[in-house]
Amino acid sequence: MFRVLLRLYLITIVTYSAAIYLIPKLVIQVFEHRYLNYNVEQTRGLQKLIVKQYLRAPVERWSQVTDQLGRDFAPLKVQLLLRQDASYTPAEEQLLELGKPVIRLGEWGWMEEISSPINQQFAVKLTIPPDPLDMNLLYWSMNVLIGAALLACLLFWLRPHWRDLERLKNTAAQLGRGNLAERTRIPASSNIGSLASVFDTMADDIERLLNQQRDLLNAVSHELRTPLTRLDFGLALALSEDLPHASRERLQSLVAHIRELDELVLELLSYSRLQNPAQLPERVDVVLDEFIDSVLGSVDDELENPEIVIDVALDCAVERFSLDPRLTARALQNLLRNATRYCDKRIQVGVKVCANGCEIWVDDDGIGIPVDQRERIFEPFYRLDRSRDRATGGFGLGLAISRRAMEAQGGSLTALASPLGGARFRLWLPSLD
Numbered sequence: 001m002f003r004v005l006l007r008l009y010l011i012t013i014v015t016y017s018a019a020i021y022l023i024p025k026l027v028i029q030v031f032e033h034r035y036l037n038y039n040v041e042q043t044r045g046l047q048k049l050i051v052k053q054y055l056r057a058p059v060e061r062w063s064q065v066t067d068q069l070g071r072d073f074a075p076l077k078v079q080l081l082l083r084q085d086a087s088y089t090p091a092e093e094q095l096l097e098l099g100k101p102v103i104r105l106g107e108w109g110w111m112e113e114i115s116s117p118i119n120q121q122f123a124v125k126l127t128i129p130p131d132p133l134d135m136n137l138l139y140w141s142m143n144v145l146i147g148a149a150l151l152a153c154l155l156f157w158l159r160p161h162w163r164d165l166e167r168l169k170n171t172a173a174q175l176g177r178g179n180l181a182e183r184t185r186i187p188a189s190s191n192i193g194s195l196a197s198v199f200d201t202m203a204d205d206i207e208r209l210l211n212q213q214r215d216l217l218n219a220v221s222h223e224l225r226t227p228l229t230r231l232d233f234g235l236a237l238a239l240s241e242d243l244p245h246a247s248r249e250r251l252q253s254l255v256a257h258i259r260e261l262d263e264l265v266l267e268l269l270s271y272s273r274l275q276n277p278a279q280l281p282e283r284v285d286v287v288l289d290e291f292i293d294s295v296l297g298s299v300d301d302e303l304e305n306p307e308i309v310i311d312v313a314l315d316c317a318v319e320r321f322s323l324d325p326r327l328t329a330r331a332l333q334n335l336l337r338n339a340t341r342y343c344d345k346r347i348q349v350g351v352k353v354c355a356n357g358c359e360i361w362v363d364d365d366g367i368g369i370p371v372d373q374r375e376r377i378f379e380p381f382y383r384l385d386r387s388r389d390r391a392t393g394g395f396g397l398g399l400a401i402s403r404r405a406m407e408a409q410g411g412s413l414t415a416l417a418s419p420l421g422g423a424r425f426r427l428w429l430p431s432l433d
Contacts, residue, residue, distance in 0.1 A: 005158055009151055016150070029190035039103050039111040043126075047101055047116045050078070052127065054118050062122070077127040078231045081115070086114070086123065096123060166198060178408075180207040216404035228262050232415050264397075278288040283409065283432065285320040288351055288358075295329050296349070299336045307345055310336075315352040322432050323358070324409050331402035331413065335425045338398060347419060357411075357430040376413040378403045402427075 028035055050069060057065050068077040083096060092102040096117045105130070106112035115125040131139070164186050174182035183203060186196035235255045239248065266331055271318045292312060300310075332349075343364035352359045369377060369384070376382050381396040402425075403413040411429040418424035 004162070005155060008158065010156055012150055012154065013147055016147075024108055030104065032105070035105055035109040036103050038109075039105070039114070040101055043101075043111065043114055046126070047114065050124055051118055054080075054122075054124060055242060066124075073126070077129060077131050079125045079127070081125055083117070083121060083123050083125050086115075086125075106178075137172055153328040161191055164192050164196065168192065168196060169345050171199070171203070175203055175206070180210060224265050225262065228258055228265065232258050232262070282326075283322045283324050285322050286325055287319055288316055288353070289314055289319070291325065291329070292332075292349060293335070295332045298329075299333060299340070303340060305340070308340060308343060309346050311346070311348045313348060313350040315350070318353055321353055321358045321429070323403075323429050327405040327408060328360075328427075328429070331427060332360065332362070334398035334402045335427075339364040339366075339423075343422060348420060355431065357428060360427040360429075362425045363418040363420045364422040365418070365420040368417060368421065369415055369423045377415060378413070 032103060053065055053069060054062055066078055066080045083093070088096065088102065092115075095102050096115070099117055100116075102115040103111055104113050104306050111128060113125055113127040114193075115123045164184075167186060168184050171182050171184045180203070183200045184196040186193055188194075188197065190196065232255065235251055235258065237254070239251055243251070292314075296310060296312070336347070336349070339362050343366045346365045348363040350359075350361045350363070377384065378399050379396075381401040383396045399413075406413045406427055406429070409429055411427065413428075414426050416424040416426055
């Protein structure tokens with residue numbers, strides 16, 4: 001808020017300063033004749049009084065009269081001038097010839113000096129001295145107080161705006177984290193009440209649409225599992241009987257397809273659960289080397305190629321780290337399964353813990369992922385061209401589930417190039433401290 005307040009205050013002060021400097025000059029130039037007449041009218045009596053003092057005395061005593069008037073009118077300065085030696089402009093000289101005074105204006109249109117003709121040769125000039133230092137300080141103090149008053153007014157005006165904007169920003173951040181029930185709760189009387197109302201309406205629509213999508217996905221997934229289970233059971237009974245070899249192979253192929261569908265339903269349910277903000281992650285302290293061993297153990301049983309070697313590199317200053325074991329294990333298992341599909345012979349799992357968090361990466365020596373595809377592979381059901389075949393490509397949900405599992409803990413999952421020549425998937429979990 002202070003940055004916005006400072007910028008607004010600087011704009012106001014600069015505009016105010018420029019205005020009080022330029023506008024008076026412009027007005028005085030436009031209405032100069034009126035200002036001159038006004039000052040002549042205000043000093044008419046003073047001019048006549050001074051001129052009479054000279055006319056009452058002989059010319060040879062005019063210097064003494066000047067000294068006496070200078071003392072009497074101090075701090076005003078009184079000067080007796082020869083008109084031909086004085087630096088009057090032709091227009092001013094013409095005014096003196098007509099017996100009229102000559103006025104020169106200073107700041108804000110106030111008289112700075114005035115010359116009155118005594119006779120054809122002499123004129124008396126009265127000069128207004130500049131303001132003393134203490135008066136200038138008082139004027140500057142008034143300007144400072146005006147600036148402080150402007151600052152107070154801006155702060156008083158900006159504070160409710162900033163409070164409501166901060167509430168709007170926090171609500172948007174909560175919605176981005178998945179808390180779909182969050183609303184601004186800004187009253188309609190606020191200056192941004194209409195904006196907040198539109199924002200809350202948009203949030204209601206988003207929440208309703210996502211809930212409908214989630215409910216539909218859950219309903220379809222649950223409803224699919226029942227007939228799939230029946231089909232699987234029925235085919236298992238059929239396979240228990242004596243059948244011709246060709247029929248048995250067809251039935252076994254159907255069983256494989258049914259189990260593939262059942263696996264897809266389980267993946268859909270997992271993805272749907274990760275979209276539910278009510279299921280907050282439960283972060284607990286785990287021993288990292290034991291956690292990695294348990295995940296590798298669950299993947300080792302699925303390795304079809306016994307020649308694949310999985311290395312582990314631990315670089316941990318501490319033995320324990322706080323994370324959600326279920327979500328992190330699921331993400332890491334999906335990445336390891338993905339690596340076993342596309343590696344040649346080697347996979348490396350690395351773990352590094354620093355003050356800011358924990359980094360886990362999975363490298364493989366496969367053909368890697370093109371740079372322009374490294375974000376799209378995390379989209380649900382998206383598969384690279386080389387993995388269109390379901391025998392190797394899966395359903396395209398594993399990486400999407402892994403990223404959501406990390407984001408649910410405040411972390412991230414990115415795809416990079418691996419030093420082994422293939423792909424590197426980097427998991428990052430921030431520290432809770």
